[in-house]
Amino acid sequence: MDYQKEFNEMLNSLKACPNVTVTEEDFFVKEEIIPSFFKKYKHLKIIEEEIKVLNDNKIVWGYTQASGNTLPMGETHLISIEKIISTKSKLEVRIRNSEAEEILAELLPFDDHPNAGDGIMGCLRWMNDQYEIWLCDAHLNCFKMNFGLSEYLKKLIELKAMYGWQYLFAELDIKSDAFKVIRKELKNRLTILHKCFPNLPVDSYLKKL
Template identity: 25%
Template sequence: MLLAYEAKLLNMIDEIGNCPNIRVLGQEQGPLGEFLNNADAAFDLLRQLNGITLDPSLKRSFHRYNGLGLYWRGSGECGSLGGEFHLVQLLDAIVGGAPAWLQQDGWSEDELALHSEFRVFDSQFSGGVGTFSALRLQDGVHDPEVWYFNVTYGSVKLDIGYSDYMDFLLLTRGFYYWQYLFAEVPPEHYNFEAIGLELRKAINFLEENFPENDYSELSVRLDDRLSRWESG
């Protein structure tokens, strides 16, 4: 039987697939780790085997999929818009460790230290714009920070936790760069004005195609981020 958040994920994927103005270009539904049973059992297993205790709030968006991914683009005049996600359940993300390529020569000492704490739970399925989202696993921290990595600009900390991230993933359908709505965009991110324009188009696109959802918070956040960036 599916857990509550797993059902929400599959429903969101169905909504994307049934939207006449969206083309699904790639999809993966990896194995469901039914041996984990539920969030309580999975969190207990993580604590027993790895000595890691996660805050109970993370259970709200717990899922057991390894490799649940989707890549989509808008159709017609909206063909420049798109999104993707590729989800890994928390235990695999944590036990799998930090990405090896982020710990090689070429990064500063501070970056290497930060990267060593990353545990990637959302990346790209197919199209790719060089980004991923990760928990920052630190000793004694039970509610890990969420960081967003862009291969061009580096890493930024998001001002939302894991469960809120997963809720906003459902709302945004994974459109590209939505995570910047929840980050302080650094001034050196010279392309944010163009990204902001694409985010505006994406929000409008979702409002038109999924009118049952409320996207006002995303619009307010975009206005705020653009204002801060322009004044920074």
């Protein structure tokens, strides 16, 4: 997948949409990774192409409503691979639940929202030479996602990095009362997304809510 092309097309589609403002844009995909990197981190070879996108890349956008107010609509900050694999990227664990604490201690954030400050993070969890993708929220609740990094990036592009999109693909009961506020926000943003991009098949996502 040509990630530079796909993300450029996503940005261009946002900029072409009336009432949409891209407030932050800094996106550059690495052309290659030096071979010595994979000699040191052999387990990362399985996400070689995706690593090129993990380059401190950032996109933030909003939608101006009829009232004149701008609704924050989406954001991605794809943290650099160098920072991801450093010990400083580990989550600070404050809970005392052994199972949850074990999972949290292994999560490495790779996608967060410094502009919104909502605490939502996409995280990697490595187990030997395999990995999982997890969604982590501001309260350090963690939910496994049902795909790998390549599919994560594809869905991020498809849904224009819309806030909360990860909840649509996480292993959780989105219709439970615990996610009532999140459902409302997702419905609102998906409706706006459909206004901006009529060909985007948001109905299948709305049915999940």
